[in-house]
Amino acid sequence: MTARQRLWFFAIAAAGLVACLLWAFTGLPGFGNYPGPYGQEILRQAVAQTHATGVVSAINFEYRGFDTVGEEFILFTAAAGMSVVLRRLRKERQTEPVDEAKTRTIPATSSAVRIAALLLVGPTAVLGWWLASHAQTSPSGGFQGGVILASAFILIYLAGEFLTFRRLSPVALLDAVEAAGAGGFVAIGLAAIAMNLPFLDNYLPLGQYPGAISSSGTIALISFFVGIEVAAAFTAIIGELLEQTLLRSA
Amino acid sequence: MDQLYALSVTVPLVAAAALLATRPLFARHRRVLDLVAAGVSAAVAVMLGFLVFRTSGADSTYWFAGFRPSGGIVIGIDFEAGPLSAGLACLGAVLMTASMVFSWRYFPRAGGYFHVLMLTFLAGMTGFCLTGDVFDLFVWFELMGVSAYALTAYRPEERGPIQGALNFAITNSVGAYLSLTGIALIYGRTGALNMAQIAAYVSHHPPSGLIVIAFLLIITGLLVKGAIVPFHFWLADAHAVAPTPVCVLFSGVMVELGLYGIARMYWSVFGTGLGHRAAISHLFLALGLLTAVVGALFCFRERHVKRLLAFSTISHAGMFLAGFALLTPLGLAGAALYVTGHAFVKAALFLAVGIVLHRLRSVNETWLHGRGRRLPVTGVIFTVAAFGLADLPPFGTFLGKGWIEDSAAAPWLTAIFIACGVLVGGAVLRVAGGVFYGLGDPPGEDPQMAAEANEETGETDEGRQRTPLSMLIPAAALAALGLAAGVAAMAPKIAAGIEAAAARFQDQPAYIATVLTSAHVTRVAPPYPVAPADVTVGSVVTALCSVLGAAALALAALYWRRLPLLRRGYEPGAGLTVPIRRFQSGIINDYITWLVAGVATLGGVLALVIR
Amino acid sequence: MGIVPFLVVAWIIVAGLYGIVTSRDLIHTIVCLIVVQSSTYVLLLGVGYVTGGAAPYFWDIPVGTRAVDPVVQALALTDVVVEAAVTALLLAFAVQAQKRFGTLDPSQLAEFKG
Numbered sequence: 001m002t003a004r005q006r007l008w009f010f011a012i013a014a015a016g017l018v019a020c021l022l023w024a025f026t027g028l029p030g031f032g033n034y035p036g037p038y039g040q041e042i043l044r045q046a047v048a049q050t051h052a053t054g055v056v057s058a059i060n061f062e063y064r065g066f067d068t069v070g071e072e073f074i075l076f077t078a079a080a081g082m083s084v085v086l087r088r089l090r091k092e093r094q095t096e097p098v099d100e101a102k103t104r105t106i107p108a109t110s111s112a113v114r115i116a117a118l119l120l121v122g123p124t125a126v127l128g129w130w131l132a133s134h135a136q137t138s139p140s141g142g143f144q145g146g147v148i149l150a151s152a153f154i155l156i157y158l159a160g161e162f163l164t165f166r167r168l169s170p171v172a173l174l175d176a177v178e179a180a181g182a183g184g185f186v187a188i189g190l191a192a193i194a195m196n197l198p199f200l201d202n203y204l205p206l207g208q209y210p211g212a213i214s215s216s217g218t219i220a221l222i223s224f225f226v227g228i229e230v231a232a233a234f235t236a237i238i239g240e241l242l243e244q245t246l247l248r249s250a
Numbered sequence: 251m252d253q254l255y256a257l258s259v260t261v262p263l264v265a266a267a268a269l270l271a272t273r274p275l276f277a278r279h280r281r282v283l284d285l286v287a288a289g290v291s292a293a294v295a296v297m298l299g300f301l302v303f304r305t306s307g308a309d310s311t312y313w314f315a316g317f318r319p320s321g322g323i324v325i326g327i328d329f330e331a332g333p334l335s336a337g338l339a340c341l342g343a344v345l346m347t348a349s350m351v352f353s354w355r356y357f358p359r360a361g362g363y364f365h366v367l368m369l370t371f372l373a374g375m376t377g378f379c380l381t382g383d384v385f386d387l388f389v390w391f392e393l394m395g396v397s398a399y400a401l402t403a404y405r406p407e408e409r410g411p412i413q414g415a416l417n418f419a420i421t422n423s424v425g426a427y428l429s430l431t432g433i434a435l436i437y438g439r440t441g442a443l444n445m446a447q448i449a450a451y452v453s454h455h456p457p458s459g460l461i462v463i464a465f466l467l468i469i470t471g472l473l474v475k476g477a478i479v480p481f482h483f484w485l486a487d488a489h490a491v492a493p494t495p496v497c498v499l500f501s502g503v504m505v506e507l508g509l510y511g512i513a514r515m516y517w518s519v520f521g522t523g524l525g526h527r528a529a530i531s532h533l534f535l536a537l538g539l540l541t542a543v544v545g546a547l548f549c550f551r552e553r554h555v556k557r558l559l560a561f562s563t564i565s566h567a568g569m570f571l572a573g574f575a576l577l578t579p580l581g582l583a584g585a586a587l588y589v590t591g592h593a594f595v596k597a598a599l600f601l602a603v604g605i606v607l608h609r610l611r612s613v614n615e616t617w618l619h620g621r622g623r624r625l626p627v628t629g630v631i632f633t634v635a636a637f638g639l640a641d642l643p644p645f646g647t648f649l650g651k652g653w654i655e656d657s658a659a660a661p662w663l664t665a666i667f668i669a670c671g672v673l674v675g676g677a678v679l680r681v682a683g684g685v686f687y688g689l690g691d692p693p694g695e696d697p698q699m700a701a702e703a704n705e706e707t708g709e710t711d712e713g714r715q716r717t718p719l720s721m722l723i724p725a726a727a728l729a730a731l732g733l734a735a736g737v738a739a740m741a742p743k744i745a746a747g748i749e750a751a752a753a754r755f756q757d758q759p760a761y762i763a764t765v766l767t768s769a770h771v772t773r774v775a776p777p778y779p780v781a782p783a784d785v786t787v788g789s790v791v792t793a794l795c796s797v798l799g800a801a802a803l804a805l806a807a808l809y810w811r812r813l814p815l816l817r818r819g820y821e822p823g824a825g826l827t828v829p830i831r832r833f834q835s836g837i838i839n840d841y842i843t844w845l846v847a848g849v850a851t852l853g854g855v856l857a858l859v860i861r
Numbered sequence: 862m863g864i865v866p867f868l869v870v871a872w873i874i875v876a877g878l879y880g881i882v883t884s885r886d887l888i889h890t891i892v893c894l895i896v897v898q899s900s901t902y903v904l905l906l907g908v909g910y911v912t913g914g915a916a917p918y919f920w921d922i923p924v925g926t927r928a929v930d931p932v933v934q935a936l937a938l939t940d941v942v943v944e945a946a947v948t949a950l951l952l953a954f955a956v957q958a959q960k961r962f963g964t965l966d967p968s969q970l971a972e973f974k975g
Contacts, residue, residue, distance in 0.1 A: 086953050
């Protein structure tokens, strides 16, 4: 189809799609009137059952923990897939970064950026760790904390030190940490099977009262594993993409 | 034994994690990785086989983290399986094992990641088949998808895999996000994510616009995966370029999983609520037959052997959907058996092509003409599997198709099936005769197709002088299994068992009872009467017609230049297919336009039918 | 206010799909795919909203307070991670497409057609 034909065809089709969607929306209970039994039931039981005051984390790691296993592995597979697709091919060599504009040299990273980035690495890592360890009581958790931990590594690259960034996070190490995170999550569930409980049953002590730091049994532990997996996966993903800027066909 | 549900998904996941963590250690010892991956796949196949037997009397449910439903409200996630679901997952695991054995010699350079990706693909497939929760279905669908995209692009040094992977990924992702929209809609109305709980709500309320459109959106992603027209364009691009062991899984199981998802959504969730059985049956029948015809036409024109097989998968996917669309137990049982038989013979065909690629470094049918005579054993396997694909009795494909035709009892359906079978079988037999036996003349060279086919320079590196046993044995075994499936299903007890499983799959009240109240339901009340699943004379006759027609078409395609009448050099049939070939443009913008048009059209039809 | 969030959902879906269909650059296509995905977040959070409800975190409010639906928030979280993973992989494909084809224009990327 030519671009014009495609546009007209799409316009008609999109009108039809919007009509279908609007027809469907008339059946919804209206914004603000969520009736549903699922959410209400969980709100009733969650805190008492799991001793976690963060109900969303309780759902993510306990009630619907099996979904989270799948999602973990989607991220794991994407990182592994990127290592396959972006691997260094036989005819490519790693070179010094080259500026595409031939008339100038690459400017050095400004000292202000360099210092600011390096100073921020520590606090960012601490922030990420703090967030990852408070899954059961706050709106944070493994995923959120893990992403911030990954950005701590990427700050090193921003400080102009790509090679240091690469040396601190070699592919093999990142792969191992990622695998430990994802595999650890599944292993916690398999340990439940070994104890003749259903997969991902919460078998650790629940803590004295809801909201304590060491409460909620397996939720906090799973959140830790998810945190390291997400941090390693995102660092690997960004690292792979950045490395492409250095590869040139020989 | 219930723990097998959880183990069948988590064992491949934990094995994938372990293989990734220890990859650098095994860089020199690739055999270890191969053994682990093949062993895990075989173990999963065995586990799922147990589940098939265990659920042959009644379905069973497994609740994760022990959260059982109370008062009809489900708060956890469950796996619910019967013989059809567990059987499809088992088929996937068996094909995966054969692929891992076949790929013993593959990918010497990018070691290790292949096994990780294949194992997560296996876990995704198994979870998809067994789950009883719509959001969980979406999660496993995406895991299958991400693994598949990465596996398609496994050789990024060529252009074809990149195009294939991009078109595959973008189309399937749009489909998946539309499915998620449907899931959000149905959650907004029913407050439930569990299939049985949604079914309980939907079957007690008249079908509103929301329920109809939610059903349509949820099956959009599944229609894309199942390569139904007009959502099918990505399949030819992806299957033509993926590594051969991966193509085996794509054509053998992944496409069928999309169709299984549609069947599951219809029967277990929305069926009773939507009503209007005849209209819905006709709608899906039309889609299925259209897909079958389009796939068959494109298949016959192809000269790139893997792309030819990919189009034949599209054609068969249409026929499977038609079998489901009959909405009877015999139709569904026929589709299930057809899927099984097709999976085995198609896998054998792909593996044989993989051997040709390994030894002869080409998939261009024109160039390969006669050169396959050096590979006699492969030629036999390919020819036998080609006859299996053409529905020769007693292959599983013949019997499955026979049951579908018996259930429809409509001569025009049988005629369309025969026509598609002749075209597809003729194309594959033409390849078999031309490449492996040098019959007739090479098919006409199309410069466009020649360029595409010559891009493929081979997937393996070492030892091209002999065909290794690790490649021959899986191919032969799969062809034999295709035959065995048909022979086994002729036994009355097994045939009755398959049909009873299909009837149970279609029984929605039994499904709701099994999940929500843990009932052990052994008697079924399917919506249509259970017809006997026999080998009828009619089906044997139609199958033989189909096979003879295919063989005749293949011979005609190979020898037409020598016939006195047609010596003008004008290839018959070329004029017919050139106009429709333009639709397969390879451009992602076109594919998405067709996708949106397809959704809008189906929405319009459903709106008119269901008021 | 009742219907506005859902109108926004329909608008975002169509805008994203329009972007993909008229795109002349793969990166643009991938970002439009993210836009289509974002519509599902709005829809999920929209169907779960309870007027006057608090966030479902009971650290400082008593259990039993009227709260919004926590399940859709968990689903949206899962969704975000899935989308990030798929986008990362698609961007890797785009990088390789630039290297193999020399262009990111989807209409030039048709190695196989017909």
